[in-house]
Amino acid sequence: MTQAAIVKKPVTKITFPHHDFLSIEDLNADDITALLDLAEHYVVQNRRKSQTTAMLRGIVVVNVFLENSTGTRLSFEMAAKRLGAEVLNLGVEGSSIYKGESFTDIIRTVGAMLPDLVVVRHKKNGAALEAARLLDCPVLSGGDGTREHPTQALADALTLRRHFGRLEGLKVAICGDIMHSRVAHSNITLLQKMGANVVCAGPQELLPALPCATSDMTEALKDADAVMALRIQKERMERTLSLTDAEYFHAFGIDEDKMKHASPAAVVLHPGPMNRGVEIDNALADDDRRSLIRTQIEMGVAVRMACLDLLTRNSRR
Numbered sequence: 074m075t076q077a078a079i080v081k082k083p084v085t086k087i088t089f090p091h092h093d094f095l096s097i098e099d100l101n102a103d104d105i106t107a108l109l110d111l112a113e114h115y116v117v118q119n120r121r122k123s124q125t126t127a128m129l130r131g132i133v134v135v136n137v138f139l140e141n142s143t144g145t146r147l148s149f150e151m152a153a154k155r156l157g158a159e160v161l162n163l164g165v166e167g168s169s170i171y172k173g174e175s176f177t178d179i180i181r182t183v184g185a186m187l188p189d190l191v192v193v194r195h196k197k198n199g200a201a202l203e204a205a206r207l208l209d210c211p212v213l214s215g216g217d218g219t220r221e222h223p224t225q226a227l228a229d230a231l232t233l234r235r236h237f238g239r240l241e242g243l244k245v246a247i248c249g250d251i252m253h254s255r256v257a258h259s260n261i262t263l264l265q266k267m268g269a270n271v272v273c274a275g276p277q278e279l280l281p282a283l284p285c286a287t288s289d290m291t292e293a294l295k296d297a298d299a300v301m302a303l304r305i306q307k308e309r310m311e312r313t314l315s316l317t318d319a320e321y322f323h324a325f326g327i328d329e330d331k332m333k334h335a336s337p338a339a340v341v342l343h344p345g346p347m348n349r350g351v352e353i354d355n356a357l358a359d360d361d362r363r364s365l366i367r368t369q370i371e372m373g374v375a376v377r378m379a380c381l382d383l384l385t386r387n388s389r390r
């Protein structure tokens with residue numbers, strides 16, 4: 074694997090004029106490049122033996138995850154701890170949501186404790202923005218309804234940029250449940266802002282009306298440099314999918330056969346959690362020559378460190 078990306082600017086000079094980070098839509102190409110460049114610095118730092126720094130000593134980060142997560146919550150926690158911050162976690166189970174407490178009241182309660190930064194994940198579109206309006210401290214989205222997963226898109230972009238040395242001009246095919254996927258939405262926005270050619274493919278019933286969407290997998294995968302498989306988000310669907318898992322895998326699952334349409338050096342990505350044998354072939358997911366899935370997870374920690382670093386710069390002054 075090539076490690077082509079180079080940190081061009083000294084990390085202290087990076088400008089990131091945002092109080093919160095809720096959406097890729099709010100960033101321009103310079104902001105995205107600044108975040109990715111800073112994240113490169115954390116990739117290097119995290120690969121050293123003693124990775125933890127005291128940079129965020131005295132900072133308390135609260136993860137409010139009112140929707141389940143394996144990777145993202147752990148990744149935010151790892152990122153904050155690597156920078157020396159204290160982390161508090163509130164999940165669906167530990168909250169009083171079941172007692173009828175509203176999201177607004179949960180956020181107000183967290184805010185009254187004067188945290189330094191809050192990460193919010195919620196199934197409702199716009200929940201992170203609502204939290205940002207209620208809180209004085211910076212808010213970071215950890216996944217917002219069906220619309221935004223900005224740190225996942227950054228992790229994916231960093232993974233691709235390190236592998237190919239660029240984002241501009243890459244053909245990226247995003248395949249699966251595009252309609253309900255916040256990862257797809259954030260990735261499309263980010264990759265297009267950075268000059269990549271994005272094509273989205275999946276069954277008609279899971280495709281939003283986008284100019285880059287097609288139900289023709291061969292057309293989507295043709296000469297693609299990168300193919301991203303997405304999970305069918307059953308928890309967000311109003312109607313059951315008309316295809317069985319086996320039918321879905323045959324028509325839309327990413328396997329070696331379909332990868333033959335892509336560029337010979339094409340790579341596969343998946344944001345997790347994976348349903349092996351449904352949206353991605355089991356062996357392909359673990360094939361180190363093709364799969365960048367483990368790298369995406371590693372890059373996730375680095376980009377979240379970059380976000381925490383940038384958003385806490387004012388409170389550390």
Ligand code: ASP
Binds near residue numbers: 145306
């Ligand atoms: N982990 C990603 C998300 O939170 C993708 C998924 O759940 O399928 O959106």
